[in-house]
Amino acid sequence: MIEYKDKGTVIHKLNPFCKLAWAGSVLALALIVDHPLFLLLLFLSTLSVVMAAKVWQEWASFIRVALYLCVAIVVVNALVSYHGSHVLVQAPFRIPVMGTPTITLEAMFYGAAMCLRLLAIISAFAILTFTVHPDDMMLSMIKMRLPYKSVLVTSLSTRFVPTLIDDVGRITDAQRSRGLELDEGRLLGRIRGRMSIIIPLLSNSLDRAIQVAEAMESRAFGNGARRTFYKEIRVSAVDGIGLLLALLPFALAIWMRLAGYGGYHYYPTSEGVNLGGLEWAMVVVLILLVSAVVPLAFVKRRVDLD
């Protein structure tokens, strides 16, 4: 089962707000900068954090899913986008409105660049998922003024994911013991077969939900009094610097785009991927800032220990 586990690395110990801000920055950078070289570097820079947090295995489970998506993106984009100038294959017929189906080098390149964008984002969020304790995530959300009840529902659903997985296992075993063959027979039979698992699962979950509500009510949930929180996320001076450092690349990237750098034209003919001297410098600064979270985490631990 892939889930959060406190591995005690410097990244795990880092203030959750810093990690949230960092992941937010990566997300923003991936979306506002178009240049493929930059997207590649951005993705690679998240790897240093994965390494420092020692969450390779967990991270890989996310990336594996993302790779399937990537294949789909490249294929679909190549099939539906006919804007490129380097034609690789052309269909001998025309589709009304869409034109003649054509696979171009540019469309494939664009698809690949979008994959880098997706990978960078997923990588950042995988790091977030596997290095922030779910309850800390909840606390951070509440500190950011999200309503407590909605946050609690989210956190409860993560709490019950493993339970649900156990349920599925047990029910599937029970139905297979009654001769259910999941991947045999006609479509209708298969759907009916799945229902024999889904119905008990849903009904059991409903019963469970009522029991959980009952137990929460018995412990004064929804009391009306102002709720307090036992655990607190303190933001120290170092954390404050970290937070600023994490948001800095975001601000910088906006300025950079407004000043006309970091853009890229994929169609009709892709430009060379080389960057100008000034642009290179900017990209390097951005990537360094994104990667700065790792040395920052080490500094924070030093400060905490002193």
Next chain:
Amino acid sequence: MINISDFTFYYGGAAGPALRGVNLEIEDGEFVLVTGPSGGGKSSLCRCLNGLIPHFYGGRLTGRVDVQGLNVVEHSTKELATRVGMVFQDPENQLVAMDVEREIAFGLENLGFPRDVISKRMEESLDTLGISGLRHRPVRELSGGEKQKVAIASVLALHPAVLVLDEPTSELDPKGAEEVVSVVERLNDELGITVVLVEHRLDRVVHLVDRVIVLDKGMVSADGHPRDVLDRREVAEAGVGVPPVIRLVQRLRDRGLSIDSTPLTVKEGRSMLDGVFRDGRRSAPSRGERPKGKPVIEMDHLWHVYPQDTTALKDVSLTICEGEFAAVMGRNASGKTTLVKHVNGLLKPTKGRLRVAGIDPQRATIAELARRVGFVFQNPNDHLFADTVEEEIAFTARNLGYRGREVALRVDEMLERFDLKDCRRQYPRFLSGGEKQRVALASVLVVHPQVLILDEPTRGMEQRLKSELMAFLNEYRESGNTVILVSHDVETVVEHADRVILLSEGRIVVDGDKRSVLSRALLFSPQINRLVQGFDKYGVPGDILSVDEALMLLE
């Protein structure tokens, strides 16, 4: 103090009352055991003590309930939370946080306590329950007993005067149950907390409580000191599982022996029955050895390693024959379920050979095996999904290749045999617990398998349903079929099985006649066996296991 007067309650939409004219007074510091058949109103009684009835479960009510001077109709469950702590049956469904500390803080946070008070109360609760070692552990990794202790700690932190526990041990293994009961006993004894405990397994608790209340059909049918209540015949007839020592004493009295008191523990039983065993005429109980049939399950040096690299079975060799009734016992995670899942092909051995009813499960599909091996899981809710009982039973038959009239005939046969004709068109999940169990059983037996496996079927089950189920199993086995029971329930095993296979850490530790395995075992011995062990000196054979055997011995 708890004061219930003329309290009647109907759940919304229910035709009959769940509680009917209940009058009870429970003093501060009392330890009260509530028992009775399922559907008798035990849970409803618990719910009205902290206002879940009528605030969470709406309905019609008359009469009143006052807890610590507060009327539960006028005061909400949340207000009552600091007076009444409630612990539920399934530990999985009452823990909401990811780790133990946050779990304990949850109630205090809801009530708006400042952080320093929360820290202090948390330390207290952790220490009182003796679980401070668990404080940073994720809830998910705890055992059932540990989870239940966390649940108790989390309500204890609110400093309640009353602790209400609704079948807190029925999802636990014997060791976990023992731990929870002893913790509750200490809370009552040392902190003076009033305890209302609902429990089916009376032998565990009956010597600890001040008072037993039996609820049947929503009414208090017996109320008093455990010695008096459990001595009454109508209590056993209502479906309460009276501990074996008490049953033995009752039966001896029927024979005209005079035993003035009722023993609540094995020790008391020994001193009361000392004379009986010393002077009584004894005859050796006859032990009809069953002739063994042909082997139906053969395991040869079986190993199973799970993908996470845990070795669940180590070099298991085993032969089970036609007509045998075998019990598989052992601690949690000792490999019991892993072992039986090999028999119907749900798991394949990592190493070793296996034959079931003449076929090799490694080559056959589960569906092919399902005609020969039936598997009933602990919770019938995991089986039931169809719109009617009929369809539920027919599903298995159709899956296994029966068609048309053959299906209808077999379904009718099952409905007849399991006394389900009246509810053939009802929605199975809305039936009572006992009926659900019967539907689940019927849906497996409809294809007449030669081997039937049941995984902890009696867990959390009341006595009457247990006896009913066991009667079906015995009947089934009489016709030459094999029953394999995975169970923690020693008393049931002693009464019905004839062979016991004891597992520990994936290995078979002992395998043999129940007499040799269960007598003189420390943890696994049934009550009667522990009793007669004290009479070794009078030449009483040490392998007597059940009430009937003890009676036969004393003639």
